[in-house]
Amino acid sequence: MREFRLQANSEMRFNLTRESFESQTRKRRPWFEPAHGQAEDVCHAVCPECRNPIRIIGLYVPLPNGQSAYGRHTGMQQKGFPFFDAESFALCPYVRKGKPSRSARRKSIEGLPLYILQILVGNFDHAIRILREDTGVNISRTLAGKLLANYLGTRGYLYAGASVSNTPWMLAYMNPAFSIFGQFLQEEATLIRNAVAAVPGAIVQPDGKIWKDGSFADVGLTFAHHNPRIVDNRLVETLKLWVLSHEQTRDGNAKIVGRTKFTIRPERFEALISAPAHRQRRNTDLLDIAKACLIAHDVALAERVFQALENPTTID
Numbered sequence: 001m002r003e004f005r006l007q008a009n010s011e012m013r014f015n016l017t018r019e020s021f022e023s024q025t026r027k028r029r030p031w032f033e034p035a036h037g038q039a040e041d042v043c044h045a046v047c048p049e050c051r052n053p054i055r056i057i058g059l060y061v062p063l064p065n066g067q068s069a070y071g072r073h074t075g076m077q078q079k080g081f082p083f084f085d086a087e088s089f090a091l092c093p094y095v096r097k098g099k100p101s102r103s104a105r106r107k108s109i110e111g112l113p114l115y116i117l118q119i120l121v122g123n124f125d126h127a128i129r130i131l132r133e134d135t136g137v138n139i140s141r142t143l144a145g146k147l148l149a150n151y152l153g154t155r156g157y158l159y160a161g162a163s164v165s166n167t168p169w170m171l172a173y174m175n176p177a178f179s180i181f182g183q184f185l186q187e188e189a190t191l192i193r194n195a196v197a198a199v200p201g202a203i204v205q206p207d208g209k210i211w212k213d214g215s216f217a218d219v220g221l222t223f224a225h226h227n228p229r230i231v232d233n234r235l236v237e238t239l240k241l242w243v244l245s246h247e248q249t250r251d252g253n254a255k256i257v258g259r260t261k262f263t264i265r266p267e268r269f270e271a272l273i274s275a276p277a278h279r280q281r282r283n284t285d286l287l288d289i290a291k292a293c294l295i296a297h298d299v300a301l302a303e304r305v306f307q308a309l310e311n312p313t314t315i316d
């Protein structure tokens with residue numbers, strides 16, 4: 001991998017270059033240990049995806065064929081890096097072979113899944129903001145609550161392809177097709193505006209609301225085909241978005257009237273959740289909805305998550 005984090009609970013990722021490694025670590029322990037007779041100074045950090053410890057190779061000695069420095073999992077707990085989650089390690093996109101099936105779930109909630117829930121519930125407003133930006137649909141509070149209830153119901157936090165940083169997109173992906181009838185569209189939501197124009201009886205009102213023109217109309221969205229893959233030692237994750245009409249195909253399925261594919265940019269979510277409190281625009285209504293949904297899902301789990309939220313320095 002060509003990115004790193006400082007610790008398992010660090011929200012920012014950094015490009016793996018000598019300059020950024022030195023700036024972020026100040027060349028201090030536990031990240032930097034002088035060579036003491038070894039071929040290279042010993043550098044450690046944390047995998048940007050599974051958050052387990054990595055050893056960094058090639059930062060201070062040139063690698064064959066002009067290869068850039070890269071990180072490699074240590075596969076075990078490391079001094080100075082207390083977090084190690086064996087299941088996350090086995091499922092890390094840099095380790096596992098192929099893409100995870102949508103139904104693949106982790107066995108244990110300990111470690112990363114619990115942290116995913118903590119981040120999602122504590123930053124539900126940021127997650128919805130990202131989905132609003134990516135779709136152009138001004139997802140209402142009611143719809144946001146439904147998306148979260150479905151995500152929790154299917155235990156999306158245990159999905160084998162879930163990481164902390166792709167949480168907003170996995171929130172959408174873990175849902176079945178859902179209606180956006182009655183939702184408001186942003187001005188620049190070109191894909192969905194064009195798609196609505198192809199749905200008989202559906203209109204976009206001047207205020208951006210998707211509504212019907214006399215007869216029944218429905219417009220839906222589906223997020224599909226989560227495809228994480230490693231390209232040039234970096235994780236690239238894509239997701240497809242389909243706009244559905246109430247019109248049916250001959251086999252009774254919904255007609256797709258708009259489609260796009262987009263690349264998940266986890267650094268956008270990381271930037272939102274790690275911004276200083278005074279620079280964050282928070283939506284307390286959405287945060288309250290997230291807490292209520294989690295309590296409705298599982299009271300004991302909600303208690304654990306709320307406790308962790310009150311003590312954000314821990315991840316275990």
Ligand SMILES: [Zn+2]
Binds near residue numbers: 050094
């Ligand atoms: Zn990893």
